[in-house]
Amino acid sequence: MIPSDQRPPGEDWLVRRLVDLERQVRELQAGRRLEAATVGGGGLTIKGGTVTIRDDGALIIKDGDQSLIWLGKVPFGDGSTKPGLVAFRRTDDGGRAAMSLFDGIWAVWDRGGNIVMSTDEASGQGIARPWLPVTWAGSDFTQWPGTTSGSFASVCETAVPRQQPQLFVRVRHTTDVSGTTGELRLMCNGDQLGATASVGFVVNVTDFGPVPLPVGSFGEVLGLSVDCRRTAGTGVVRAMVTASWTQQS
Structure with missing residues (x-):
């Protein structure tokens, strides 16, 4: 007599197995993956593809708790958020923005929060800062x-x-x-x-x-x-x- 644990399963077992596999495939196709994920020291490499961030998302590069680069929907000085790019100084260097790009306006900031270089978007060409003087003088x-x-x-x-x-x-x-x-x-x-x-x-x-x-x-x-x-x-x-x-x- 063949032991029970070696007997071939009935036909209904195969049907149940196929139905279960189909259900798992549907769940994987409909599921939202990588809601939260961490990539370890090996890093993440993308070959020949792209990374797409949608629906007001952002890419944030941090050192500990400090944001160093923020790309996407970025907090603006008036409390709103706008599409842009900001590179921040380290906390021990003031923690303020060092470079920003908002609404096409590119700017470089000093430690005191002042714009020291920027594009002139009002005219659509050239720079807004710094101003470059040209000096003339008489020779006689x-x-x-x-x-x-x-x-x-x-x-x-x-x-x-x-x-x-x-x-x-x-x-x-x-x-x-x-x-x-x-x-x-x-x-x-x-x-x-x-x-x-x-x-x-x-x-x-x-x-x-x-x-x-x-x-x-x-x-x-x-x-x-x-x-x-x-x-x-x-x-x-x-x-x-x-x-x-x-x-x-």
């Missing part, structure tokens, strides 16, 4: 501004918004009569930047900087001036700024 020293004052008086002045921490200024200077001497200095909101330069009866060039700008708020307008004074003689002490710019530390 007899036409340069000057003074005969024995105390410092402004002969050139301008204004610049604070966007970078240092300033460079090139000044050409001379007196217009032999035996006349003088001095000049660079001023910013009442503070002298760099050393005092000597002026004589010869056309010379003095470079100031790069010198640190006085401490202040980002974006504030700074008043700059070149001040001159006569120290001897009867002629005029003259000066002309031929180049200037702000720059990084």
Whole structure:
């Protein structure tokens, strides 16, 4: 007699088995997979395919609890969420955004949360920040501004918004009569930047900087001036700024 555990199953067993397999296939096809998943140290490799994120989803790269890169629906400063990309600074570096892309507007941010570089979306072309100055100056020293004052008086002045921490200024200077001497200095909101330069009866060039700008708020307008004074003689002490710019530390 054949033992019971070795007997072939009846026909109904095969039917039940097929029905059960069909049910499992339908469940797998209709099921939502990878609702939550973790990929270990081996990583995830996609060859020749794409990763699609739908329905207001986002891709977030983290280091511990800190978000480093956020792509997709990203929280915006006004409390809303918009499609975009943000790269964040580390927590020990302020934790604020370092680079962002919202509604086609690309921007780079400093540690204080200020935009230091961005595209100009209003016009549709070029950059919004930084502003790049182009300096022109006269070559005829007899036409340069000057003074005969024995105390410092402004002969050139301008204004610049604070966007970078240092300033460079090139000044050409001379007196217009032999035996006349003088001095000049660079001023910013009442503070002298760099050393005092000597002026004589010869056309010379003095470079100031790069010198640190006085401490202040980002974006504030700074008043700059070149001040001159006569120290001897009867002629005029003259000066002309031929180049200037702000720059990084």
